[in-house]
Structures are given as structure tokens and as C-alpha cells.
Amino acid sequence: MDVDYGLPRELSDLQNKRAHYQPLLPPCLQGTTVRVEFGDGTTTADLAGHHVISHSFPHTYGQPLAHFLRATAVVADAQIITEHPAMRVGFVFSGRQSPGGHNVVWGIYNALKIHNPKSVLLGFVGGTEGLFAQKTLEITEDVLATYKNQGGYDMLGRTKDQIRTSEQVNAALVACQTLKLDGLVIVGGVTSNTDAAQLAETFAESKCATKVVGVPVTLNGDLKNQFVETNVGFDTICKVNSQLISNVCTDALSAEKYYYFIRLMGRKASHVALECTLQSHPNMVVLGEEVASSKLTLFDITTQICDAVQARSEKDKYHGVILIPEGLVETIPELYALLQEIHSLQREGVSPDEISKQLSPWASALFEFLPPFFRRQLLLVPESDDSAQLSQIEMEKLLAQLVESEINKRLKLGTYKGKKFNAICHFFGYQARGSLPSKFDCDYAYVLGYICYHILAAGLNGYMATITNLKNPVNKWKCGAAPITAMMSVKQWSHGPGARSVGKPSIHPATVDLKGRAYEMLRLSAGNFLMEDIYRNPGPLQFEGPGSDTKTIILSVEDQDYMGRIKKLQEYLNKVKSIVKPGCSQDVLKAALSAMASVTDVLSVMTTPSYSSQSYI
């Protein structure tokens, strides 16, 4: 940990030019006067779990939404924060690096200094371990200079991705008190933001003055809910991976002799794989969510791919590109069950050599069926979130091998009459994660950082910075903050003995919505993608000219503006109030009563847990 952090460094021409790019601010954050409008107190979409959540977070559950508005906005209840005392804010990168993280720091820094030049921003060196050990680096213009709009987390480094055990939480509390922090900003994904919420609650309980703010930064794109449309880094990762996938598609079509099996990063959810498919039109993608919803087995998936290879061979095509999300292994029922048995034996301290002997008969049979490299990978110690080491499990190789032997079998039986099947496997992960962030991610991260300041200036605790209406240009973005607890849900089923998430309120990774528009687009094109080789190459990430302002297709087609709709509803309610004032006619009052009775009836039914258990998963 003696690496020199925050030192200036040599930049390439392009890095240098990027370092001079200044992200725009939406109108509501321009200048030093910002209004805060508070909405109603929040609830959570998990109706069955909300008692558990409110019980676990007595101080931070149910807080209102906050909207940041222009100083000139005409909103009755909005308040202007006029006092800007000097503030001490701490900042920590928690969890895996994601392109754009540095810009969150920059945004906070600029907002702090514009409102009070005496304010101080301290970066914790080496992630959460730096927080526990109180190792800080004061962020200055000099420190920032060569990290603006740059990838990685190397300005400060990162380590473990959790603040969870009571030792860790206590260490964080002590650090914030010792350093006299007014605010602590935690940058990360679902796990880190769950930890942020817990920390906020603990701080409130302990009467610690430090307010905790979370920022949604994760390349997986799985911190998605009513308030959060996308995550910092997702745009860049999808663009870099789509470039590479497209290059492989072009390669496949030029050489006409290989099937490429490409595994993509993204943890449990398949958002990256879905976006890359919509961008580059490979022949096939095996989404984890489809597999889980149809309960497809390894055999089913192999058969699907083999049928595709066979259908293509009948059109004299012997090449193709197949995408596989890294989370797939955990969505295939029998592999998931096998992993659960292995992890449970590992928790009991059974040594790797012994595990295979102690598996149940069916699990043992499956284990022995798998090739040795894959068995070794399944035996790796699970991650801190209890999932398998997804980046290390070469699912693409397993599928390629299974497909090859099935095709060879069909060849012998005479049902497949084509040429030899040749597979090449790739894992696209680490080579995208450190990329220069896209313009979108630069802007999004910077503005989120800026919002963090306003959350702290408003004295809010346990909130996440949010921006909605992201598919539109920056000047249309709506800035706000939502209590992190409003994004939580409680898993009611068992994961196997001792698994952490059971019954504990958490932000859970959002999976691909199989009823959403993005998936609908894929479903409609899948047949053409499979057979017609209509590969599309979005090209390398551009910073000027065409393509530099494009956003992910998922963001562009999904109709999200939840925060806008919440505000619209407020307007309707206010309008009713303003029309039906004391003194209005009896008829108007009767009509209002009757109409509102009907509305409340419908909504009451829809929000009983018994109703929701049918539709809410």
C-alpha cells in the first residue's frame, strides 16, 4: 500500500485532451443557489418486506425523496439552502472499479469548493481498508489534474468491497469521528450501497454527525430501480465490449470457420450481454434471466446451441458468435444446486480434495461429468456476496466443449451433415474495465458527484444521489436524491444454510426485465440475428464526431422517468386540492369524493401483500 497515490503522471494526447473536457451541469445545479423540494416519505416496492426494512432502519426508512431545482423554480414548498459552512467530506471507492469513478470525486470537489473554498475533500487511500485505517489523501486541483475523465480507480486505489462486520462498521465510525467528517460518500454497486445504508443507520443511532451518501457506480448495470436508471460505467463497458464483439463478428464472417463463444462481465445479471447484443447483433446470446425463467438445464442450452449450429450448417454457414453472461453458471438449475452444495461444504471447512467425496449422489454424478478445468473452478472459494467466482469460471469453454461433443455425436448418427465444428473462446472483462470513460459516463459521474454535495448541504443521511431523464441531453436531466432504504427488498426464501442475504434487507441486483422494451427488441430480432449474420459494428468508443453522444440502447428505449411521474402525481393531487376548496359546489365535492374513492380502492387492492405476491418477484 506504499504505492504513490494521486501523483501526476504522463498522459497520452488523447488522455490529455480528455483531461481538459469539462462535463456540463444541468440547469438546476448551475450557480451556487439550488432549491431543494421534498416529496412524500418513501416506501419500498417490496410490500411484503417493508416491515422488516422499516424495523431494521428506524432512523433512515421512510424519509422523503428530494428534488434539486433551479433557484428560480416556482415551487411552493421548496427551500433554498443559503448557508454554506465549510464542510469536511470523506470519499471511498468500494468494490470493483468502474469507468467514471474518478469523475464522482471531481464533481464533489468542485461543488464543495464553489460553495465554500474552505471545505475539504479527503479521499480514502486503498478503498474501504483506507477508511478503516484512516489513510487519507486530500483532494486538490493538482491531485485531480491527471485523473479527470480518466478510467480506473488508481487515483486512490481500492481493496475489499465491504463495510459489513461490526469491526468494519466501528472502524468506519471511529474514522469519521476522528476526522470530523460532515459527510462520507461511498461509491459502488448494490453491495456497497447496501453497506452505505447500514452505515447511515448506525451513524444516526450513534448520534455521529457524519451523513452517509451513496453513488451508483458499477459496470454491471444491476443497481437499477424506480429511482436509478443506470449506473456509472455501464455505458463505457457496453461500448468497449460491443466494439470487441463486433470485431469478432467481422472476423467470423471473414474467416468463416469458427464459432466464437464470448463470456462477458456483469455479475449475476445479464444487462451487459443484452446491451452488447442489441449493439452488435451477434448470432446468439444466452441470457441468464431467460435460462432462469424457463429453468433450462445445461443439456437444454447445449441442445439449443447445437440446433443453431446445425440450422446454420444447412445454409452452409460454419461460423458464428455466441455471447454468454458470466452469471449464467448460477442460473442453470443443476449447476446452481451443485454450487450451493459445494459452498455449504466449504463453509463447514471441508478441504477442496474432500469436497467431491462428500457431495450428494446426484451432485457427485454431475460433478464427475464436468471436465477437470471446470471442476477446479467450481471449487474456488466464493466471493464476499456468496456468489461463485464468476470471473474465474469458464462457462464459455464448458459450453463449447459440450457443443463440440454433441455435434460430433450427431455427425456419427448422420443427423448433422456439415463440416467440423471449431470453437474459439474469449472472456471480455478486464480489458474493458479500465477504459477511458465515455462522454456519458464522464457527465453522469460528475453530476452525481455534484449532487452528493447538495445532499450533504441539505443535511440528508442514508441517501443515494440520483439523476433521471438520462436518455435526454444533460440540460434536461433531473437531479434528486432517494433514501437507499427505499430501494431495498427482503428475500424470503432460503439460499442454503448460513447464506447472508436470507431475510436481511438489501439492495438486490436487478435482473433483465423479460417484460421490458429492451428484451422485447431482442426477442423480435433473435431469429434474424441467428441466421442472417446482420452484424453491426458500433466501432471503438469515440469522443468527438458521430457516435460520441450515443447512449446505451437499454437506456434509450426504456420508459423510466419514475421521479418525473411521482412529481406529476403530486401535481394532480394538488390540482384536486386547489379545485375542491371549501366553498366549491356540492356537486364538485361529490364528484371528487366518488372519483377518489374509486382510485383509492383500486390502489389499496393492488398494494396488499397478497396481491403483490402474485405479481412481485
Added chain:
Amino acid sequence: MDVDYGLPRELSDLQNKRAHYQPLLPPCLQGTTVRVEFGDGTTTADLAGHHVISHSFPHTYGQPLAHFLRATAVVADAQIITEHPAMRVGFVFSGRQSPGGHNVVWGIYNALKIHNPKSVLLGFVGGTEGLFAQKTLEITEDVLATYKNQGGYDMLGRTKDQIRTSEQVNAALVACQTLKLDGLVIVGGVTSNTDAAQLAETFAESKCATKVVGVPVTLNGDLKNQFVETNVGFDTICKVNSQLISNVCTDALSAEKYYYFIRLMGRKASHVALECTLQSHPNMVVLGEEVASSKLTLFDITTQICDAVQARSEKDKYHGVILIPEGLVETIPELYALLQEIHSLQREGVSPDEISKQLSPWASALFEFLPPFFRRQLLLVPESDDSAQLSQIEMEKLLAQLVESEINKRLKLGTYKGKKFNAICHFFGYQARGSLPSKFDCDYAYVLGYICYHILAAGLNGYMATITNLKNPVNKWKCGAAPITAMMSVKQWSHGPGARSVGKPSIHPATVDLKGRAYEMLRLSAGNFLMEDIYRNPGPLQFEGPGSDTKTIILSVEDQDYMGRIKKLQEYLNKVKSIVKPGCSQDVLKAALSAMASVTDVLSVMTTPSYSSQSYI
């Protein structure tokens, strides 16, 4: 082969914008009037081999260089081609795809049509197999529309990379005669251009009217000699790979816990690895040429890497990025010798299962020492150029494993006191090869295509299109043509029984020049790269703005202009002639004689085979 070639297709915004990019032409090729100046007859740098070459190529060896000049250029002997009869030209992609290939087609097409709209360009579908089978696609504006400035070879496809056996050569001859071709353009690397030279000779011998032209297109960058400064595709491949390597460097520095071992494409030579190192400053690169020149063993290389890991651990650094060219396996003496034994047994028809038993005792011992995955890869059938299947041999995994066990050994001995060594392996190959070509490669390929027309218009056979002065802007480029035979050499030593290249004149892949400026740059920085993590990120390939006009560092620092110097020498000789005319004073004549006698003495000594055998490898 029923895939529909040359069909229009959907392009992304960026692809579409690129499709509308019009490469510039250097002044000498603008308009329809071009002068051709012929230089002296050519020789070859391989003095010992030049008798063999001239004997093998009686019709095409020793032809003069050609320079294409502006119509207005004042050069005494230059001739203007005024007749432009309609021409029929065939075009074939030979060998592996390289970004920019499509632009060669476009350049030929435009030059043909501008000089005579009745000229016809036929593309052979599916590479050399299309040539042998006479499967053609007439190139039109419509066919080209969606392939201009695009990657891959998918407009026409490609298959085998050779035109070598007498059946193949005859099939090509019949095809050219049947299709009444005036010219045949072959696009490819060292092998394909050697084949082009052979075809030119055979056609001349058979009094076939078709002239053969070669174009240097190979991402390996190893078709490099006095006449050829770089190859189409090399610039793009290095840029895409440098982007990815830089991303991995950023990732390494952010996470601080992994050593990344990255293997790069590039065949036998390490040009790609060298350029990527100069671009992105990884901690280490193991150049095949250094290994060969120092005769480093697997053990030596492992020790070098372990020493580096150890030195870094003493500075508390547990991350790093190490580049490995795919050709490395053939430059490590003991692995090379083992491969030779294996290939020789394969040629005798020994089955894969039997090979390990029939190896010599020392080779068998080495073979058994290697991990099973690596043994399987060594047993793959060699490529058409007799090299191992470099893209399939995971040298990076072997080194990572050897380093890991050596570090563990040192840990036990107490000589290494650091943290656990963790490696992640990558192969960057297929994901770069299909990239959109860089602006440089678009321009270079287009202009080379244009030159092909002028070579054919001048009636030349067995020439390669050449451009020199490439490090300068397009308007300074010098266009010419050199006989392919002038680039050949003859290997005088044995490769093992039956290996093709022994004694046969060929263009051999140029390896990294360990006395060159680019290598010198690396040597001077290697210590800093290793210890200081001065990673540099050139960023993704740009088409507008900063970085879009950069060229490879190798091209920029090397002082090449061979063609320019040849012309300069001609000028000196002419000057001497013009000063020492009959009638000049006796003193001037004496001085000239004495000076020229000394010059010719020096040059005679330098060009005897015995002198050259000391300095020429």
C-alpha cells in the same frame, strides 16, 4: 460458400460516417496523368542468395524500381502513360484478414474507372479457392458502398493462404486466362507475396498476359524491408491492442492484486508487442528476438519474470502487466527443438498418441515436464508455413504457471517474502483483427490500391506496390513499385527434414531489429516501465480529434526512406557525370577518379558474400 458476398448491409452511425470518408491521394497520383520513372535494375540484400534467386526467377529478377511522379515533374527519363485501354483486373484476398483490406479493392476500383470507365474489377469470392474455382464478383459502386473504410475481408471472404502447389498455380493460370485478366492483384503478407512472385514468374514463362501485383497487407507488420516501411493493418491492430493493454494496466493499478499475462498476435515476429509496449508502457515485454539472440531458455525467462515480481514485491507492488508475442514459443531454443521433433514425427504420419513415445530422450523429458494443456497444444498440426499453430498455444498460461510455482518455491525458501502471486491470462487476437481500420490504414490501403492500377498500366509484372515516407502526411508520400524478388532471401540452414523454406527463395518475415531506434527506445525505458508503473493509455481508436492522425511509434522513429536515398544516390552520380564531362580539366578528372576508386573499393568489400556473412543474418 453460399454466403451472399458483397451485399449491402446495415451500418452503425460510426460505420456509416466512416463509409463516407474519402482518403486523400498524394499529389503524384492526382488527376489521370502520371509519370513513371524507372530506376536501376534491382538486386537483393541477401548477397549470398542472389544467384539462387536470379536462377529461380529468370524473367522477373533484376527488374528496375519504378517511381510514380506528378505529370509536371521535371525528370528526364520519366515516361507518361498516355494510353489507358479498358483493363480486366482480378483481385484476391490471400491469408489472414487485416484491417484495411477492403480499401485496397476500393483504390484499384477508383483508379481503374477514372482512367477508363469500361475497365472491370473482378473480386475472387472466398479467397484463393475462389481464384482456383473462378468464382468472381464484379466490384461495383453498390458492392463497395458499405465496405469502404470497414474492417474484415467479408466483402469477398477468404480461405486458404497459399497459391503454391503446381495444381494451385495451374488453376490460377487457367483462371486468369479464361477470365482474360490483364492483371491479378494479390493482397497478403510474406507468404502470399512470395506466392505472387512465383505466380508472376510462371505467368511470364507461360507467356500468359496477366501481370501479377502484390500488396503488403498483414497485421503482423513483418513484411518489412528496404522498400516496404509498414503493412496495412499493423497500425490498427497496434492501436486496438494498445487500448486494451492500457485498460488492463489501469485495472491492475486500481485493483493492485493481479499480474496480467497478455499474449499478442503477430506470428513469428514481435513487432506488435514492441509497438504496444511503446504505446502503453506495461511493466514487461518478452520479445522473441531478444530471447532468440540471447538464447534464453524457458527457465531463464521464468527466472527473469520471477525476479521482476520479487523486486516489485519489495516495493510493495503486487500487480503488473507482462506482454508476450505469440511467436515466443518458437524462439525459446528447447521448445523450438521439441516442436521440430514433433513436426517431423507428424510428417512421418505418427499419430498424436504415439508421438510422445517416439521423442528423443531429452525431448521426451521436456514434454513430460510441460502441463497437459500445453502438451496438447504442441501436438496441433502445424500451419501451412510450417510454423506451430501460434494462436492456439497458450504460452502466457505456461509462463504464468511456471512463475507461480517458482514464486511459491521461493516463498518456502524464504527468499520471496511478499504476498501471494495471482495471475490472469489473456490472448488479444481475434478481437482486434476485425476492427474498423484506423485513418492511416484507410489511407495507406486506398493509395496502395491506386498504385496497383498504375503498375498494371505500366505493364509491370511481379511487382509490389510501395509507399515510402509514410511517417509524413499523405501529400508527402512517395509512390512506387519494387520487384518482389528484390525482397527475397534464401535460408541456407536446415529446418529439419523436408521443411519447405530450406534453400527456396522467399520473402522472410522481418524480425524486430535489435539495433533499431524503436528497440533502443524500449531498452532505455525498460527499467522505468518495470518498476515505476508509468502506464500510458493511448485510448480507443479515434477517427476525429486528438489521436486520430497519430501513427505507430515504430514508423515515426525509424529512419527508413530507402527509396528516397536510392534516388538521392542517383542524383549524386548524375551530378558527378555532369561535372566530369569531356572537356573538364585534367585535375577535376583525376580527383573524380581517385575519389570514385576509393568509393568503389569500400563498396566492393562490403558487398562480398564473405563480408556479408558476418553482418547479415
